Structure formats: structure tokens, C-alpha cells
Amino acid sequence: METVIFITTAIVAVGAALGMVLSSNAVHSALFLILNFCAVAVMYLLLRAPFMAAVQVTVYAGAIMVLFLFVIMLLGAEKADLGSEPIGWQKPVGVLLGAVLLAEGIYVAYKGIKLVDAPITAALGIGQPTTLSAVLFSKYLLPFEVISILLLVAIVGTVVLTRRTVKLKEAE
């Protein structure tokens, strides 16, 4: 059962990723990316990490990609002509790096290297919200707080930058 679901999800995920890269319309690309995120969320469910799956869908598919779509549609940038590449060496370097990543993945899969050397029983509980929050609020408390301050700074910055300037009432 799990194998069937995994294969189906994997096909959908890879197909959506290809569609995202290959489609010429930016809106179609974004929609394919949402499909890809949802497929990845199903894979998290298969890995017994339902919390990660829910967060994946909420944050990426539900919030970030919706903002992407919003901007693309609002600016009417879906049919933007790419024209000539402003940075000439970008394409060959991209191809090279992609090939390196692919070779690395194939090598790891072929040798069967364990990336994390931990017992499987410890990994089973990692998707539980209780486990995550216990670690977040004890071991990684400082990074967690630093990230929240970073986000707060970003929010305050956005509010300040988008605010209309108000003239001082000099007449009175």
C-alpha cells in the first residue's frame, strides 16, 4: 500500500517539478510548484511526520506560493519575455551545479550511505509536534528567539516602508 502511494506521489512530484521548470507561463509554473509542494507533503505523511506535512501545506502551498501567484497576476508578468540573459555565465554554471547535485544523489543512493547515524526508533518521534516543541523551547531556544526577532524586524520594516507620509499640521 505504502509503495503504491509512494510511487504515485513520486511521479506527481517529479512531473510537477518538470512542468514548473519547462512551462513558459509564470502562473502555470507557480501552480505546478504548489502541486509539487502538496506531493512532498504526502511524502511527509508517509514518513509518519503529519505535523511537517501540515506545516508544509500551510506555509509553502497556502501562504508563500499564494503571495507569488498574487504578485505575478497583479503585475501581469505571466508572459514576460526573458530576452537576453543579463549574467552570461549563469546558465553553464547552473547546468554544472545541477549535474554535480545529480551525481551526488546517485552516488549516495548507490552506496546506500546513511546520512544520519541515529537509531530508527529515535527518528520515528521526530515528526510529533510535542517532540519538535520540546526541542525548540529547550535546546534550540536561542536560535528560535533570534529567528522570531528577525521576523519581527522584517514586519516592522515593511510597515514603515509602505506607510504613507503624513504632513505635519503647520497651519494650526
Add this chain to the structure above:
Amino acid sequence: MTYWPVIAVDAWIGLVLVSIIKVTLILVGGSLGMMFLTWYERRAIAYMQDRRGPNRVGPQGLLQPVSEAIKTMTKEDITPLDADRVVHFLAPVVMLGATVLAFAVIPWGNLFPSSLRVGVLFIFAVTGLHTVGMLMAGWGSNNKFALLGGMRGVAQMVSYEIPLLMALLPIILLSGSLSLTDIVTRQGDWYGFGWYVFSPVGLTAFITFFIAALAEGERTPFDIPEADSEIVAGYLTEYGGMKFAVFYLSNYMTNLALCFIMASLFLGGGNGPGVTALGTVLGGLLSLVYFFIKALALFFLMVLIRGTVPRLRVDQLMGFAWKFLLPIVLVNVFSTAIWVAITRWGPQAQIFTDWFGEPASDNYLRYGVAIVVTLIINLLAVYAVMRINRRQPSDLTEEEIALGLAG
């Protein structure tokens, strides 16, 4: 086949069959529920406006939705010439899919518990995909009004999702669980009346959640994405026939799902007097009855608001979410933490035990103190937020104007 033993294959087929039956029940039940709800809403609103409403087709007009279903199915399926055909076609599918997925984890009374441990998060993750469907409909129609409606819808959804989820936090704090089934069972004490809505924090959470749910379900004071007096029908402008019906179905099923969720989270789900006393089967049936009564009462409240309150302006809508709901919901999370500390902390805070005695479900002193303290905090928060929001531009000080804090 040595890889899969025969028994495993049998279990596999059984699982598939059970899943198919469950999915069919959800789909048929949802559609029938939606048909009933449209009739219920029209009759109720007609009663409020001193009219009769649909009462010709079938007894009391109950078959009116059937005749309308036949009408929409036989209509011509139109796609605009310059529309993006695939996106235009897929938009209603995405909307309905997002809605139906939410029904998968709703516990129907005590009879069909759902087992997903993060059920609450799952529901709001999948209903968040509605915004994608709206944008697809708005953009795929290649129509200015549709795009405007889609944009309005997304802005509204994204803004109101934050108070909606924040209003949930108190419930998660009180129950210590993200599973809807667990949350419902925790409300079973006090003879089936231990509902979270009966505490000041739960009541505040319920009211804020209800308002945000009205916006999420595009109910009338917040139906700005489809405001027909301003932008034709919003993202629905270019849809007709069955596709329009699918949008309608998804909208009503979302409202139904939101009523079910509110009944489970705040009103104790299937809990009520006599459910535990009657045993598994009879008590389960009784719990189902309680569950539906609570959900339908909430839907009636939605209809009542539709019959009473006019539509808001876009800026009023946004200001209400960010300047009123969000601060109150945040303060409510804080006072829930105080509530939990006062009612449950024994060894963690010795001072509470010295003052009010050991934490227990019959220690009424602790509950009384908690009610008074949280009520004071929440009322002060509401008063402060209303006072800040009511300030006129002439009340601003020079420094605030210089900082650009004026509206």
C-alpha cells in the same frame, strides 16, 4: 508473488474498500448537507424578512435544491474565448477538493472518531488551498472583475487566517492536543457540559473564531470577493452551469465544515447529558444528534447575521482583522496561559497551592479565581483596543505624527 503474502493483499483490498466507502459517505453526505443547507438558509432568511421562501417543490419546498441541481446540470458549459482553458476548468476542482479533504478528519459525534494526531492543523492546511482555487478562477477567466474578485478574496483569506488560527491556540493550550477527537473527549466532564466555551478564555476564542470563520467562508458581512454591487460576481463572473454549482457546493461545504469544527472545538462536539450513561451504540447515536444540533444552531447564527448585517467596505474589513481581532486574540492566548497555571499547576507553583489548595476538578476556588482573573484581562484588552481604534486624527501627539503613526 513472494513479495506480498496473500493475507497482506487481502488486508490491502479491505483497506481500499473501507476507504472507498468512507469517501463516498463524505462526498454524498456533504453534497446532501449542502442541498439541505441552501433550502434551510433561504427559508430561514425568508422568515426573518417576512416572506415565504421556496415552498412549492416537495413538502415545504424541500425538493427545491433537487430541481435547481437539474437546472444547473442541463445548462450549457461555457468557457470564455481568451480564458486559460485548463486553469479555468481546474479552479472549481481545486476549491471542492480542498473542502472535501477537511471533512476527512472531522469526528462525527462519538461514532466515527478520526485518528490523525494533528487533525486541527490538517484542516486549516487544506482549507488554506482555497486561496489557490480563487486565484486560479480569477486569473483563468481573463476578466478584470474576476481578477479583482480573486485578489480581494485572497487578501481577505490571508488576513483572517491569522486570527482564525490564533483563536485556536487557547483550545490547544487547554486540551494539550492537536487531535480533534482528543479535544472533544477532554470536554466530556461536568456531566457532558465541560465545553470550552464556558470559560472566559474559551468564550473569547469562540467569538473571535466565529467572526474569522465568517470571513473564511465568505458569509455576508464579509462576502467582499463576490460583492455583486461592485464587481459583478467576483471570481465567479465567468462561471456558469455545473462549474458554478461546484463553486457553490464548495462554499456551502466549507461553511458546513466550519460549523462542525466550531461545534467540536468549542461546544463539546458530541458531548452532552446522557451520552456516557447510554453506552457505546445508543450514546454514540445521541452524540451524533447533539453534534448536528450544535452545528445547525451555529449555521442558523450565520444566517441570522446574514439577515441583519450589511456588507463591509474593503478597508473596514482589513482594519477589523488587523487592528481589532488580532490584538484581542493575542491577549487571549496570554490569559489562557494564566488560566492553565491557576487551574492546573500544583508542584510547578507552590504559591497557588498555598493560596487556593491542590488542583482538582472539584476545587471550585481555583476555577473561580481563574474565571475572575482571565475575565478582567480579556475585558481590559477589548476596552483598550476599542479605545485605541476610536481615536481621531486630531488626538495624535506631534511625535506620533512625526513617526508616521497617523492613519
